Amino acid sequence: MSEREERVWEALRGVKFPGMSRDVVSFGFVQSVEAEDGVRVVLRIPTQNPGAGEQIKEEVEKALLALDMGAVEVALDVVLQERPERAQQQAISTDPGLLSGVQHVIAVASGKGGVGKSTVSSNLAVALAQLGYRVGLMDADIYGPSMPLMFGISDKPRVTDTGLLPFEKYGVRLMSLGFVLDIDTPVIWRGPMVMKAIEQLLGDVEWGELDYMIIDLPPGTGDAQLTLTQKVPLTGAVIVSTPQDVALIDARKGLAMFRKVNVPVLGMIENMSGFECPHCDKVVNIFGADGARRTAHVLDCPFLGKIPLDASIVLGGDNGVPVVHDEGPLRESFQRVAHEVIAQVASQAPRGPSFTIS
Ligand code: ADP
Numbered sequence: 001m002s003e004r005e006e007r008v009w010e011a012l013r014g015v016k017f018p019g020m021s022r023d024v025v026s027f028g029f030v031q032s033v034e035a036e037d038g039v040r041v042v043l044r045i046p047t048q049n050p051g052a053g054e055q056i057k058e059e060v061e062k063a064l065l066a067l068d069m070g071a072v073e074v075a076l077d078v079v080l081q082e083r084p085e086r087a088q089q090q091a092i093s094t095d096p097g098l099l100s101g102v103q104h105v106i107a108v109a110s111g112k113g114g115v116g117k118s119t120v121s122s123n124l125a126v127a128l129a130q131l132g133y134r135v136g137l138m139d140a141d142i143y144g145p146s147m148p149l150m151f152g153i154s155d156k157p158r159v160t161d162t163g164l165l166p167f168e169k170y171g172v173r174l175m176s177l178g179f180v181l182d183i184d185t186p187v188i189w190r191g192p193m194v195m196k197a198i199e200q201l202l203g204d205v206e207w208g209e210l211d212y213m214i215i216d217l218p219p220g221t222g223d224a225q226l227t228l229t230q231k232v233p234l235t236g237a238v239i240v241s242t243p244q245d246v247a248l249i250d251a252r253k254g255l256a257m258f259r260k261v262n263v264p265v266l267g268m269i270e271n272m273s274g275f276e277c278p279h280c281d282k283v284v285n286i287f288g289a290d291g292a293r294r295t296a297h298v299l300d301c302p303f304l305g306k307i308p309l310d311a312s313i314v315l316g317g318d319n320g321v322p323v324v325h326d327e328g329p330l331r332e333s334f335q336r337v338a339h340e341v342i343a344q345v346a347s348q349a350p351r352g353p354s355f356t357i358s
Contacts, residue, residue, distance in 0.1 A: 001041035004035035004069060011063040012041070015056065024056060027346065029334045031077070038071035046079045046346060095186035098202045101209040102136065104345050105236040107268065108227060108328040109258070111250020115136065117240045118146045119317055120337075121216035124233050124238075125325040127338035129171030130324070133211040136166065136173040138201050140228065141218045142194060145178030152320015156180070163206045170325055175205045183290035195227040202231060220250075221257040229261045235345055236266035238304065242271055242293035251292070255299055266344040269337055275309040281314075304340040307333050 002010075012033075013025045024030060024043060031042040040062060045053065047336055051292060057076045064072040102197050108124065111119040118141060139147035148154060151169050152161065158165045166173040177197055207213065218224050230233070237258045241251035258265050270292035274283045286309060296303040307313075314324040316323035324334040 002035065004039075005033050007069070008033050008039055008041065009036050009063065009065055011067055012060065013090075015063050017045075017052070017056065017060045024060070029041055035069065038073070039067070039069050040073045042075045042077070044077040044079065054150040056349065057280065060209045080338045095119050095301060095313055099207060099213060102207060103211050105213045105215065105232055106341065106345070107215045107234055107237040107258075108238050108240060109174070109217045109219050109225065109254050109265070110219050110240045110247075111221075111254040112247060113144070113251070115219075115240055115242045115247055116307070116313075117141075117219065118144075118150060118216050119313060120238075120271055121214050121314045122147060122150045122241045122317070122322045123307075123334040124338055125172045125174075125212075125214045126170045126322045126324045127334045128212050128214075128342075130331075131338060131342075134209060135171065136204075136207050136210045136213040138207075138213060138215045139176030139178060140201055140224055141175070141216050141344040142177050142224060143218050144199055145181065146174045146317075147174060147176040147216065148178040150317050150320065150322060153179070159290075160206070163204045166205055166207060170322065173207060175201060175207075177201065194223040198224055199231065221253055225257065226261070229258070229263050234263045236264040239301075239343060240271050241292045241295070241297075241348075242272045243270060243285070243288040245288075245291065247287075248291050248295045252295065252299065255301060263299050267304035269304045272309040273306035275331055302340070302344055304344070305333065305337040307337070 009025065009030075012030055017024060017027060017029075024045075026043075029043050029045045031044050034040040041064065043056065043060065045056065050174050057074050060074050061072055064074070089140065101353045103223050106119040108117055118139070121137065121139075129135045137147065139145045151174055151297050153166070153167050153169065153174070155167075157167065157175065164175065166175045167179075168174070213230065239251050239254050241247045255265050255268075270290070273285075273286050273292070274289065275286050277282050293303045293306075308330070310323075312330065313323050316325070323330045325331075
């Protein structure tokens, strides 16, 4: 790459996608750069907002003109994405006022309990924050809210005139019913109470402006999941499963439920996938191997990656430090999954027409 081209790439890295904290290069929107004589850049962006194209074009032009490298030409290919699923979902009863400052709402679900759904939710949220996004984490696992423990927070949330203030730790805004419930009392709630609790987590908390909101759902396919899909326009759901068949049967049910209510399934994550023996360094597949990958393939749903079975994940969860917080291979595994989720969010939904601004 010539020195002139390098300068252009550097300048493009300074242009953020509107409303996001990431730049157009890291999103993979830059198709080509020519800088021999003047500067010519081609961008291609998938978006649901046609106005975003004009804004990016203007900002890219401004950044390139500031380089003072001669004539600047920016061609922008905008691929409009439509959301027919969202339109149908909204027709049920989603409330446009809820989470209005949030760009992408992602539900993390599992068919059954104990597969690591909360572990994945917390680490995914922190991984997204590490990548520079503004992230919220809503613990809607009303029957077993574990985020207070996983984030090491035992205080009560502060209440202001306008609502409940989320906690902020590891770059993530966090709210959980665990902060207000007595942890030693079992939650025995009927449907309407579950719905009310979820509504309060959505509407009474001052979430503010966020790029991503991760919602840790209770396991299964009950009232909480339905309330959520009816109240909030979800960008999509991520399903967590362990590799063995018995967990995958339930994961398939979860996937079917989201599809039934027209929530896009962004993909499946395989947790507790292989254990590296500390004595012989061999990988032992305690719960089998690649079951979630195969199931994702059969069900025509993206596979977002694997997280190994590792004692430090348990320790991190119990000590209030999500394992992704520390450098190492587990951080890399969670960050790889986070990148896959980002890519699925950017590319999900059928593509609409494409047009070029130049
Ligand atoms: P769920 O939300 O599906 O009920 P949790 O996230 O609470 O599951 O995880 C259940 C238990 O399994 C916790 O003790 C957690 O630390 C542990 N765990 C989760 N994922 C892993 C993993 N990849 N390796 C080791 N232990 C894990």
